[in-house]
Amino acid sequence: MNFSDNSRKYHLPVSELIDRITILEIKLVLDPENAKDYLGELDLIKADVKTELDLRVVTLNVKMIQTLISLGQMNLHIWYIKDKMKLQIDDPAAYAENMKLAHQLNGLRNQLKNSLLNMGMEVNASRVRSNTEMDGLEIDLGI
Numbered sequence: 001m002n003f004s005d006n007s008r009k010y011h012l013p014v015s016e017l018i019d020r021i022t023i024l025e026i027k028l029v030l031d032p033e034n035a036k037d038y039l040g041e042l043d044l045i046k047a048d049v050k051t052e053l054d055l056r057v058v059t060l061n062v063k064m065i066q067t068l069i070s071l072g073q074m075n076l077h078i079w080y081i082k083d084k085m086k087l088q089i090d091d092p093a094a095y096a097e098n099m100k101l102a103h104q105l106n107g108l109r110n111q112l113k114n115s116l117l118n119m120g121m122e123v124n125a126s127r128v129r130s131n132t133e134m135d136g137l138e139i140d141l142g143i
Contacts, residue, residue, distance in 0.1 A: 007051065008052075014052045017048055018113075018116060021049070026072075030079070066141070066143055067115050067119070067143050070143065071116075078109065081098050081101055
């Protein structure tokens with residue numbers, strides 16, 4: 001693995017770290033009892049992201065902002081769908097429908113992470129996510 005800085009705690013692509021930040025932000029709101037743990041992990045991840053972004057020129061633009069917001073929204077939607085699925089164990093049809101939707105949204109989520117990679121947040125093209133299928137879900141975020 002080639003990483004720009006061996007002092008990093010998490011050796012993941014920046015897009016994955018940003019994805020993790022959005023998930024931790026959701027957990028801070030929905031599980032405040034464990035906020036201390038989430039805040040500690042957030043600090044470590046943010047330090048890694050800063051280290052990587054300091055090593056390359058990344059210009060913040062409207063497309064990047066929209067992608068970051070959309071990534072957080074996809075994670076929140078997937079979170080809520082999975083919560084619904086926990087209540088649908090006795091309803092296989094509803095469970096399967098929500099499982100499909102979660103899979104479709106995860107494909108879109110991976111497209112968003114790939115978009116961040118293509119915006120200069122990662123120098124290693126092998127980091128591109130391949131599971132980007134949305135299986136018939138028609139969403140155009142205009143990104």
